[in-house]
Amino acid sequence: MNKQAIIISGISKNYGDISAIKQLSVEIQKGEIFGLIGPDGAGKTTLIRILTTLLLADEGFAVLEGLDIVKDYKKIRKIVGYMPGRFSLYQDLTVEENLSFFASVFETTIEKNYDLIKDIYSHIEPFKKRKAGDLSGGMKQKLALSCALIHKPKVLFLDEPTTGVDAVSRKEFWEMLKKLKAEGITVIVSTPYMDEASLCDRIALMQNGKFMTVNTPENIQNSFKKTLFAIKSDDKFRLLNDLRNYEFTNSVNIFGQKLHYTDKRNNVSENDLLTWLKNKNHKNTETEIVKASIEDCFIEYMSREQLAVSSRQ
Amino acid sequence: MTDTSIISVKNLTKMFGDFTANDNLTFDVKKGEIFGFLGANGAGKTTALKIFCGLSFPTSGEVKIAGFDIYKETEKIKKNIGYMSQKFSLYEDLTVKENIRFYAKIYGISKNEIKNKTEELLEKLNFSHALNERIKDIPLGWKQKLAFSTAVFHNPKIVFLDEPTGGVDPITRRQFWDLIYEAAENDITVFVTTHYMDEAEYCDRVSIMDAGRIEAIGKPEELMLQYNADTMDEVFLKIARQ
Numbered sequence: 001m002n003k004q005a006i007i008i009s010g011i012s013k014n015y016g017d018i019s020a021i022k023q024l025s026v027e028i029q030k031g032e033i034f035g036l037i038g039p040d041g042a043g044k045t046t047l048i049r050i051l052t053t054l055l056l057a058d059e060g061f062a063v064l065e066g067l068d069i070v071k072d073y074k075k076i077r078k079i080v081g082y083m084p085g086r087f088s089l090y091q092d093l094t095v096e097e098n099l100s101f102f103a104s105v106f107e108t109t110i111e112k113n114y115d116l117i118k119d120i121y122s123h124i125e126p127f128k129k130r131k132a133g134d135l136s137g138g139m140k141q142k143l144a145l146s147c148a149l150i151h152k153p154k155v156l157f158l159d160e161p162t163t164g165v166d167a168v169s170r171k172e173f174w175e176m177l178k179k180l181k182a183e184g185i186t187v188i189v190s191t192p193y194m195d196e197a198s199l200c201d202r203i204a205l206m207q208n209g210k211f212m213t214v215n216t217p218e219n220i221q222n223s224f225k226k227t228l229f230a231i232k233s234d235d236k237f238r239l240l241n242d243l244r245n246y247e248f249t250n251s252v253n254i255f256g257q258k259l260h261y262t263d264k265r266n267n268v269s270e271n272d273l274l275t276w277l278k279n280k281n282h283k284n285t286e287t288e289i290v291k292a293s294i295e296d297c298f299i300e301y302m303s304r305e306q307l308a309v310s311s312r313q
Numbered sequence: 314m315t316d317t318s319i320i321s322v323k324n325l326t327k328m329f330g331d332f333t334a335n336d337n338l339t340f341d342v343k344k345g346e347i348f349g350f351l352g353a354n355g356a357g358k359t360t361a362l363k364i365f366c367g368l369s370f371p372t373s374g375e376v377k378i379a380g381f382d383i384y385k386e387t388e389k390i391k392k393n394i395g396y397m398s399q400k401f402s403l404y405e406d407l408t409v410k411e412n413i414r415f416y417a418k419i420y421g422i423s424k425n426e427i428k429n430k431t432e433e434l435l436e437k438l439n440f441s442h443a444l445n446e447r448i449k450d451i452p453l454g455w456k457q458k459l460a461f462s463t464a465v466f467h468n469p470k471i472v473f474l475d476e477p478t479g480g481v482d483p484i485t486r487r488q489f490w491d492l493i494y495e496a497a498e499n500d501i502t503v504f505v506t507t508h509y510m511d512e513a514e515y516c517d518r519v520s521i522m523d524a525g526r527i528e529a530i531g532k533p534e535e536l537m538l539q540y541n542a543d544t545m546d547e548v549f550l551k552i553a554r555q
Contacts, residue, residue: 256514
């Protein structure tokens with residue numbers, strides 16, 4: 001049996017003069033939670049729409065559960081679940097009607113696959129007579145996920161399921177995805193929230209239609225080569241400006257209450273930095289060596305790409 | 314930042330029929346502060362925000378915005394605040410230049426001043442080449458920066474930002490926060506709602522709302538200490554799950 005749920009090879013797509021995705025290749029394993037991490041315009045939706053057979057690629061090919069995305073599109077549609085960015089629910093239908101509708105399209109019933117959606121659907125079942133348009137963001141998200149799962153798909157595509165959803169609902173949503181993984185469903189999920197990356201088995205960091213890197217979150221974090229300092233002082237804004245103008249600064253970015261800083265020199269110590277900060281009259285300074293987050297890595301990869309572009313010009 | 318209150322809220326309650334959207338809110342925001350107004354979807358943030366902008370009246374309570382009374386002086390309030398949201402701010406079919414001029418004129422800024430300030434702004438944002446581009450043709454990150462800049466073009470005392478930074482890359486998001494810090498340095502008070510909990514940590518102080526009430530308020534580091542949490546995300550989850 002093939003271990004790969006999806007094989008993507010050299011997929012490109014242009015819209016007129018704009019190249020939306022460029023030569024993407026990756027293999028996704030069965031039962032994996034694979035994250036497409038990147039901002040708006042990175043190409044996440046285009047890739048998902050190609051893999052769900054809703055859009056044709058200009059170049060390249062992809063195979064999903066052994067089926068060709070162009071030739072076998074009808075078969076593929078039966079085995080994938082797709083939750084688009086703006087939850088494709090019928091606003092004027094009730095919760096129950098939406099679910100029955102999606103079940104009947106796939107020639108199944110709610111009862112037949114109730115076990116799979118039970119954990120998710122039970123949260124909204126008390127409101128089953130309510131129109132979908134009247135649900136809160138978190139509840140719409142749960143209904144849309146139930147609808148995408150009602151035909152027990154082998155592969156589930158979720159396009160920014162947590163955008164605009166509060167931190168609590170986001171947390172619950174990811175807990176549900178882990179349960180689906182346990183059921184053996186392959187999940188491809190896109191998100192602009194970098195902090196959600198660590199919840200995936202593997203991720204692709206996407207920017208301008210390209211994969212900047214594909215790996216496990218852990219390996220990506222470990223690939224951050226420079227020593228990363230978290231620095232704090234009473235006046236964060238002045239600290240930021242001072243560090244931007246410091247001759248040895250390699251990078252400096254705000255991260256919450258602290259600044260994340262890398263130095264051009266190889267052997268710089270926390271004490272060296274503290275001395276410099278003191279000379280600049282910063283009060284209550286603290287430094288600490290920290291592990292790079294996915295967001296640190298994303299910024300690092302973006303900066304490298306920008307450097308590569310500007311050196312070519 | 315000074316100790317003068319620029320937003321003063323006392324016992325603010327807003328009812329819709331039997332439903333209490335804002336339940337007895339009391340808090341102050343200081344001049345030049347960056348204040349994060351956080352809460353889950355449906356916690357009552359938008360309801361309160363509308364009241365602070367002079368677009369809706371409370372059921373009871375006292376609110377002063379930039380020293381003006383929320384019941385009697387809504388027009389004065391509108392002149393002294395700026396507003397920006399992710400969903401609506403700029404006119405997509407107008408150009409960059411037309412949008413700036415439109416907002417500046419609404420706030421009664423003189424022709425000369427508009428001209429000078431527009432040049433200054435475009436230079437600062439590095440946008441001069443895009444002056445005649447329509448908004449719908451420019452990248453999201455540019456739109457957000459431009460929307461913020463037009464919201465503070467008339468030098469308001471307070472700027473309200475309603476989920477301003479969704480969907481952009483981490484570098485662009487930080488450039489946006491640079492603009493926020495700069496505004497605060499110039500004594501513009503920044504009142505911001507966001508779902509990004511790391512952005513909550515960029516604020517001087519935050520409040521966290523749940524079911525219409527403010528459950529916690531303070532500096533991010535104080536709240537993390539109080540709730541024994543490493544991040545604001547954890548604080549938020551602990552409050553929401555109480």
